Amino acid sequence: MATPEKNIVVLGGSYGGISAAHSILKHTFPHLPNKETYQVVMISAASQAMCRPGCPRALISDDLLDQSRFFVDIQPQFEQFPKDSFRFVQGTAVELDHESRTVTYRPAAGQPETISFYALVIATGSSTPSPMFSFNQDETSLRASWSAFRQALPTTRSIVVAGGGPTAVEVAGELGEFLNGRAGYFSAKLENPKVSITLVTSSTKILPVLRPALAAKAEALLAKLGVTVLKNTRVASVAPEGSGSEADVLATPTTVTLDSGETLEADIYIPAFGITYNTGFIREKDRSSSLTPEGRIHTCSATLRVEKAGPRVYAVGDVASAARPAVHNILAEIPVLSANLKRDLLTDAGVTGAAVAGEDRVFKEDTKETQLVPIGQSKGVGAGGGLRYLVL
Numbered sequence: 001m002a003t004p005e006k007n008i009v010v011l012g013g014s015y016g017g018i019s020a021a022h023s024i025l026k027h028t029f030p031h032l033p034n035k036e037t038y039q040v041v042m043i044s045a046a047s048q049a050m051c052r053p054g055c056p057r058a059l060i061s062d063d064l065l066d067q068s069r070f071f072v073d074i075q076p077q078f079e080q081f082p083k084d085s086f087r088f089v090q091g092t093a094v095e096l097d098h099e100s101r102t103v104t105y106r107p108a109a110g111q112p113e114t115i116s117f118y119a120l121v122i123a124t125g126s127s128t129p130s131p132m133f134s135f136n137q138d139e140t141s142l143r144a145s146w147s148a149f150r151q152a153l154p155t156t157r158s159i160v161v162a163g164g165g166p167t168a169v170e171v172a173g174e175l176g177e178f179l180n181g182r183a184g185y186f187s188a189k190l191e192n193p194k195v196s197i198t199l200v201t202s203s204t205k206i207l208p209v210l211r212p213a214l215a216a217k218a219e220a221l222l223a224k225l226g227v228t229v230l231k232n233t234r235v236a237s238v239a240p241e242g243s244g245s246e247a248d249v250l251a252t253p254t255t256v257t258l259d260s261g262e263t264l265e266a267d268i269y270i271p272a273f274g275i276t277y278n279t280g281f282i283r284e285k286d287r288s289s290s291l292t293p294e295g296r297i298h299t300c301s302a303t304l305r306v307e308k309a310g311p312r313v314y315a316v317g318d319v320a321s322a323a324r325p326a327v328h329n330i331l332a333e334i335p336v337l338s339a340n341l342k343r344d345l346l347t348d349a350g351v352t353g354a355a356v357a358g359e360d361r362v363f364k365e366d367t368k369e370t371q372l373v374p375i376g377q378s379k380g381v382g383a384g385g386g387l388r389y390l391v392l
């Protein structure tokens, strides 16, 4: 039996990477001539995948979400495929060399290693300023950040959350309900909450993706949980520096200075705005040509190929410039990636005829208003496909 020599390397093991690898193994491999010469090699910093949208609730207590379903080991998800068709490596990609078509990665243990790729799928996603919402490193460091936060909660009397998007609104709402409970049916706001929670946003309204009426409803729901919203207000600085982001000052008393010069004193500060795209493996000399101004991989938004990186290189998910960072966009990207990669592999293998005839499959982002934002454990606002308008 031949040994695999054509590595289809997938960087990242979350929504994008796992779906891509699964789709390639299921829909492309059966059609490849000499399929035993190909292998999908997934390299991911974490050995688990997790339900990232659930982080604002999960970080508070293990009792709020079923942990066995929140964190899932990656390797067993691929045991259904022939043994040599898939290999998982826990490691962090540190350099992508387009010319030699290699990726150098730092394994979880040991010295850096280099692997050559025949095809490459980049799905390394994004990181958040607070380590509590992402695998900024791996599952161990995520859990360590939650643990530090939980230790500080019992003595916390004031929390400042910076940001007006869904992550900020969700975490403020979850903390409000957990720490303060909910105001009665006839009260517009929770008077004298046990913990004062302040949400600071530089925008004129929270939840910029949603229509103003939904944002107003969200603000009203937050008020019932003891959350005050400051709009048109920007956090200028925090002391100590790195508060809420760095491990040693993750949940520590913080002076939050606003752009007005006013200061807020918080027992805990949570930066819940903005994301950074995980592209540290793009060499300095390639960064200006490979990355968009916002730091994402330049990806053809129709075919999901990374055209400047040579043949059979693709990107999906948050790190790809093809669509806004959201799970529903990734789910729509995967069939397109899979179809175009299949054509490229079959063509390169010399296959002719119907299997490679026709046009590329084309991705088109659905840009309609779509977002679901839980506010506390049983309420929320959202819109789907721009048509449905719901307030729970």
Ligand SMILES: Cc1cc2nc3c(=O)[nH]c(=O)nc-3n(C[C@H](O)[C@H](O)[C@H](O)COP(=O)(O)OP(=O)(O)OC[C@H]3O[C@@H](n4cnc5c(N)ncnc54)[C@H](O)[C@@H]3O)c2cc1C
Binding pocket: 011, 012, 013, 014, 015, 016, 017, 043, 044, 045, 046, 052, 053, 054, 055, 056, 091, 092, 093, 094, 123, 124, 125, 126, 127, 128, 133, 134, 135, 137, 138, 166, 167, 278, 280, 281, 316, 317, 318, 319, 325, 326, 327, 328, 329, 330, 372
């Ligand atoms: C708090 C929060 C709530 C959200 N809620 C929603 C929601 O309700 N609905 C929605 O549609 N979207 C939501 N999102 C966005 C959604 O989570 C992302 O769009 C999605 O996680 C992106 O998936 P991904 O596979 O592209 O990357 P990520 O989920 O960011 O995962 C990247 C993976 O790559 C690995 N990695 C990173 N760097 C490297 C490297 N150099 N080498 C190897 N591996 C690496 C990481 O360990 C990780 O496994 C939310 C995001 C956050 C932060």
